[in-house]
Amino acid sequence: MADTAVADPYAGLTRAQLAQRYGLRVAGERPSLPEYARQLWGYRHFMTAYSNAKVASSFSTTQLGQIWQVLTPLTNAAVYYLIFGVILSQHRNVPNFIAYLCTGVFIFTFTQSAVLNGTSSITSNLGLIRALQFPRAALPITTTLIQLQQLLMSMIVLGGIILVTGEPLTIKWLLVAPSLVLQSIFNVGITMIMARLGSKITDLKQVMPFVLRTWMYGSGVLYSVTLFRQHLPGWAATLLESNPVLVYIELARYSLLESSQAHLSSSPTRLWVLGVGWAVLFGIGGFIYFWRGEEEYGRG
Structure with missing residues (x-):
């Protein structure tokens, strides 16, 4: 009786072809x-x-709790006012320097x-990244949401400071909402x-405090x-006036x-155009840049 040969149905197929045939994908593969x-x-x-939990826990060990969300920027503003407003007399160059500085x-x-x-x-959440499968972009977005919550609390105090120092309550105050939306989109992009x-x-992370301090001095925070x-x-003046953080500060002012x-650095129209431009550029560009490294996070 002749032996009957059984043909191998997978003969000649590579691993990639087999994976494609049965819909298999590489673990951790970056999606489109x-x-x-x-x-x-x-x-x-x-x-x-996650952002709500982070905000609640960040001040849970302090006696004043989330009041520090307001006290920290207020303390910084008080120190800067002492140095730049009183000692260096910048208040002579800007009317209502207190509100100008706090903003x-x-x-x-x-x-x-x-x-x-x-x-x-990413580096501070390696345990979470290695334990669970989720889009890693959720982490920098959460970071921005945490800071946004703290800013909204601070804006309530800022509104009080502005009114107490003699500024009128006008319909233009509503424009601060779209300016904060644009800044939030910019922040998400640069954070990614x-x-x-x-x-x-x-x-x-060790270098960034020095970079950010330099950025602050070039953003018109402390002077006109x-x-x-x-x-x-x-x-050089035009370059500094196009600085994205300065643009969002000026829009708030x-x-x-x-x-x-x-005392604005540019016309309101130019500020709005720059604000939208920076938000679109960094919002889309930062998202794509982060997405391209999705397979790298948590490895090594």
């Missing part, structure tokens, strides 16, 4: 950009709950804290960029931005402070 965005949207409730400090702190914490958002860089360069035109060449209208 639209699919990644869809997955991230599915985790929106997780990001909201700059509060708005800058929003971006500063998001960037600083976003730099370590810093999160990916921070996951590769672990010493980056009109000084740029008085002391710098035209091209334009919305809240009637006394500072003559």
Whole structure:
């Protein structure tokens, strides 16, 4: 009786062809950009709950609790007012310097804290990343949401400071909402960029405080931005006036402070155009840059 040969149905097929044939995918494979965005949207409730829990726990060991969300920027503003307002007499150059300064400090702190914490958002959550499968972009977004919650608390106090120092309550105050939305989108984008860089360069977090301090001095937080035109060449002044954080600070001042209208770095139209441009550029660019490194996070 002749032996009957059984043909191997997988003969000649590579592993990649077999995986494609049966719909198998590499574990941890980066999804397409639209699919990644869809997955991230599915985790929106997780990001909201996680940010709320982080805010609640961050001051749980202190006696004053979440009051420190307001006391910290207020203390910083008081120190800066003593140095720049009293000692260096910047209050002579800007009407209602207290409100001008506090607006700059509060708005800058929003971006500063998001960037600083976003730099370590991957490295400080390696246990979570290695234990669970989820879009890693949820971590830098959560960082921004935490800082946004703290800013909203601070804005209530800022509104009180502005009114007490003699500024009127006008319809323009409503414009602060879209300016904060634009700044939040910008913060998400730059936080994603810093999160990916921070996951590769672990010493980056040690350098960032110096970078952010320099950024603050170039953002017109502590003095009138009109000084740029008085002391710098035209091209340098234009470059500093296009600084994204300065743009968002100026938009907040334009919305809240009637006394500072003559001290804006640019026309309101130009500020809004720059604000939208920076938000779109960093929001989309930062998301794509972070997505391209999705397979790297948590390894090594």
